[in-house]
Amino acid sequence: MSGLLTVEGGTPLQGEITVRGAKNFVSKAMVASLLGEEASELRNVPQIRDVEVVANLLGLHGVSVEHDPQAGVIALDPRNVEAAHVADIDAYAGSSRIPILFCGPLLHRLGEAFIPDLGGCRIGDRPIDYHLNILRQFGAVVDKRVQGIHISAPGGLRGTQIHLPYPSVGATEQTLLTAVRAQGLTELSNAAIEPEIMDLIAVLQKMGAIISVDTDRTIRIEGVDRLQGFRHTALADRIEAGSWASAALATRGDVFVKGATQPEMMTFLNTFRKVGGAFDVRADGIRFWHPGGELRSIVLETDVHPGFMTDWQQPLVVALTQATGLSIVHETVYENRFGFTDALRGMGATIQIYRECLGGLECRFDQRNFNHSAVISGPTPLRAADIEVPDLRGGFSHLIAALAAEGVSRVRGIDIINRGYENFMDKLEALGAKVSLAEAQGQVALV
Numbered sequence: 001m002s003g004l005l006t007v008e009g010g011t012p013l014q015g016e017i018t019v020r021g022a023k024n025f026v027s028k029a030m031v032a033s034l035l036g037e038e039a040s041e042l043r044n045v046p047q048i049r050d051v052e053v054v055a056n057l058l059g060l061h062g063v064s065v066e067h068d069p070q071a072g073v074i075a076l077d078p079r080n081v082e083a084a085h086v087a088d089i090d091a092y093a094g095s096s097r098i099p100i101l102f103c104g105p106l107l108h109r110l111g112e113a114f115i116p117d118l119g120g121c122r123i124g125d126r127p128i129d130y131h132l133n134i135l136r137q138f139g140a141v142v143d144k145r146v147q148g149i150h151i152s153a154p155g156g157l158r159g160t161q162i163h164l165p166y167p168s169v170g171a172t173e174q175t176l177l178t179a180v181r182a183q184g185l186t187e188l189s190n191a192a193i194e195p196e197i198m199d200l201i202a203v204l205q206k207m208g209a210i211i212s213v214d215t216d217r218t219i220r221i222e223g224v225d226r227l228q229g230f231r232h233t234a235l236a237d238r239i240e241a242g243s244w245a246s247a248a249l250a251t252r253g254d255v256f257v258k259g260a261t262q263p264e265m266m267t268f269l270n271t272f273r274k275v276g277g278a279f280d281v282r283a284d285g286i287r288f289w290h291p292g293g294e295l296r297s298i299v300l301e302t303d304v305h306p307g308f309m310t311d312w313q314q315p316l317v318v319a320l321t322q323a324t325g326l327s328i329v330h331e332t333v334y335e336n337r338f339g340f341t342d343a344l345r346g347m348g349a350t351i352q353i354y355r356e357c358l359g360g361l362e363c364r365f366d367q368r369n370f371n372h373s374a375v376i377s378g379p380t381p382l383r384a385a386d387i388e389v390p391d392l393r394g395g396f397s398h399l400i401a402a403l404a405a406e407g408v409s410r411v412r413g414i415d416i417i418n419r420g421y422e423n424f425m426d427k428l429e430a431l432g433a434k435v436s437l438a439e440a441q442g443q444v445a446l447v
């Protein structure tokens with residue numbers, strides 16, 4: 001697919017699209033298959049770049065991967081796991097942060113693991129200090145080398161007590177994937193409890209793990225000697241569903257998101273309703289629409305689950321440019337997730353960014369030099385522009401802005417969007433968007 005998209009905006013999105021399994025669960029469940037002594041099967045798998053990256057990485061480690069993208073089924077057989085070549089891992093992993101989660105399973109299977117420089121979206125520093133400390137606590141030896149990080153476990157991995165400084169999703173997954181086969185009991189406090197993590201726990205339980213979750217964010221894992229394969233259907237992608245919902249609202253449209261589920265989206269649905277959006281939860285999905293009239297400004301803080309997801313923030317901010325009054329958004333998960341608003345300002349939005357915490361939540365970025373609060377004043381009509389996609393969610397948000405704007409926008413670098421949005425071009429067309437792909441030639445003036 002070319003990286004340049006032409007978007008003729010001003011047409012409400014209308015129709016039906018389907019979301020499949022959550023990107024941020026599917027990739028982890030695929031890694032979990034490494035821990036089994038038999039083959040596993042995952043269903044409802046979306047056809048996105050992150051799935052391809054993890055499939056390739058598993059393949060490099062000797063896992064046989066059979067993927068039927070149409071059916072959304074992926075079969076993973078880890079019986080011949082072996083060490084991969086450093087250069088190969090580096091070549092395949094460049095765009096993803098998932099390799100760090102291979103550590104625990106590979107230490108159990110092979111006694112060592114190698115982690116290249118990690119990719120992922122540029123929305124903050126995204127360090128891996130929690131991950132490395134966790135692995136050390138289990139007894140692993142972490143050796144930083146020129147090409148990346150080599151990790152070994154000469155004495156095996158032993159259960160331990162871990163307290164996370166922040167309920168990190170990745171660090172919680174790291175602990176789970178390492179503890180299930182470590183010797184003895186592991187207790188993780190201040191853990192993340194996102195629905196995607198609960199689904200990963202469900203997978204591990206199917207494999208034979210013993211894991212309990214307390215109401216106070218403490219997870220206890222009793223290590224077992226062996227794990228079997230699993231068969232599992234992935235939970236729906238609530239980030240993608242929320243993104244299409246925001247697109248419906250910003251374009252004054254009406255979109256039925258087949259496959260979207262209510263329990264994981266409760267916080268989003270509350271916020272969507274407060275802004276003035278309408279929704280209808282049905283047996284097979286959720287319909288989101290703009291009911292006419294004015295949208296209302298809101299005060300919003302992103303947070304770990306069950307709070308408002310940081311990944312919903314960027315698409316919703318585009319809709320907030322169309323709400324009457326001043327909206328305040330305090331981003332407390334990532335220190336640098338408002339970079340995408342530069343382009344929105346260039347399209348006519350009135351958005352000011354602040355270093356201060358504009359909200360009541362205790363935030364790690366208080367009194368530090370991070371632009372992590374936004375004030376959005378609306379409604380402001382959006383004008384077409386030439387835009388460069390900065391990251392996955394920011395990129396989709398730019399697409400929404402181009403769809404809502406009057407005139408023809410050119411959005412460059414849309415390949416990034418394939419990392420997390422399945423067949424988004426087909427979906428846009430199904431919703432009546434006037435979009436066309438062109439070769440990315442010549443210089444596009446950036447806003």
Ligand code: EPU
Nearest residue numbers: 024126127128129130131168169170171311333334392393
């Ligand atoms: N953090 C550290 N040290 C660490 C790990 C995390 O300081 O070792 C900090 C991060 O810098 C960040 C915060 O902790 O400020 C939360 O990061 P977390 O570990 O929870 O995020 P992640 O596991 O790297 C996953 C998703 C993100 C999503 C976050 C929060 C995947 C592959 N990625 O990232 O998804 O925003 O959880 O829910 O699961 C996306 O899909 O676009 C995306 C960025």
